[in-house]
Amino acid sequence: AQKITQTQPGMFVQEKEAVTLDCTYDTSDQSYGLFWYKQPSSGEMIFLIYQGSYDEQNATEGRYSLNFQKARKSANLVISASQLGDSAMYFCAMIGANFNKFYFGSGTKLNVKP
Amino acid sequence: DAGITQSPRHKVTETGTPVTLRCHQTENHRYMYWYRQDPGHGLRLIHYSYGVKDTDKGEVSDGYSVSRSKTEDFLLTLESATSSQTSVYFCAISESTVLAGPYEQYFGPGTRLTVT
Numbered sequence: 001a002q003k004i005t006q007t008q009p010g011m012f013v014q015e016k017e018a019v020t021l022d023c024t025y026d027t028s029d030q031s032y033g034l035f036w037y038k039q040p041s042s043g044e045m046i047f048l049i050y051q052g053s054y055d056e057q058n059a060t061e062g063r064y065s066l067n068f069q070k071a072r073k074s075a076n077l078v079i080s081a082s083q084l085g086d087s088a089m090y091f092c093a094m095i096g097a098n099f100n101k102f103y104f105g106s107g108t109k110l111n112v113k114p
Numbered sequence: 115d116a117g118i119t120q121s122p123r124h125k126v127t128e129t130g131t132p133v134t135l136r137c138h139q140t141e142n143h144r145y146m147y148w149y150r151q152d153p154g155h156g157l158r159l160i161h162y163s164y165g166v167k168d169t170d171k172g173e174v175s176d177g178y179s180v181s182r183s184k185t186e187d188f189l190l191t192l193e194s195a196t197s198s199q200t201s202v203y204f205c206a207i208s209e210s211t212v213l214a215g216p217y218e219q220y221f222g223p224g225t226r227l228t229v230t
Contacts, residue, residue: 004156006156033217035217035219037221043202043223043224044221044223044224045157045204045206045221045224047218047219047220047221050217050218052217091156091157093157095217095219101159101162101170101172101173102147102149102157102159102206102219103159103173104149104156104157104158105156106154106155106156107156
């Protein structure tokens with residue numbers, strides 16, 4: 001079975017500081033992908049970043065980076081220089097190579113304080 | 115933004131009635147998905163499709179059926195709605211598999227369904 005765990009239901013960060021959102025996963029697949037999505041209070045799901053299991057370098061997209069530690073099965077999201085607009089729910093997700101099924105964590109609610 | 119629409123956006127229905135939600139895409143992507151989102155559970159996969167008339171179950175498929183007769187449309191049907199199916203339903207699309215990465219999945223705006 002595949003499983004995603006996000007252990008931080010809620011977090012606070014000061015504006016302009018960096019923050020790390022934790023994600024651990026469990027899979028028996030050799031090939032898989034890891035994702036982070038942002039869901040603002042308006043409800044839409046916004047794709048942020050993707051990391052393939054065979055990618056040797058950590059993925060980066062602007063202020064977002066994915067700290068991928070394969071041996072620990074962790075895929076933490078790092079947001080640098082937090083902005084007020086970063087306040088939202090953040091979901092970690094995983095997909096296996098053969099079944100095209102996505103599994104989502106329960107999310108972390110991030111609040112950025114001015 | 116990826117061209118994904120969902121209809122209706124909001125619906126209130128009574129227990130025992132059939133309900134069909136529609137997802138429409140203009141991206142010609144191969145894979146389509148239906149999720150439900152409930153507090154404390156994140157998103158859970160209901161069904162997905164890997165081509166026209168090709169569908170498979172996700173982790174919470176009981177009480178739901180799907181159909182895909184055209185690439186652009188993926189329908190989710192609640193045959194006899196129950197209060198436990200009150201939720202926000204998201205459709206999503208993707209083109210490739212992780213073996214062909216990089217990879218993205220795009221979401222529709224969601225449908226809020228209330229079963230009374």
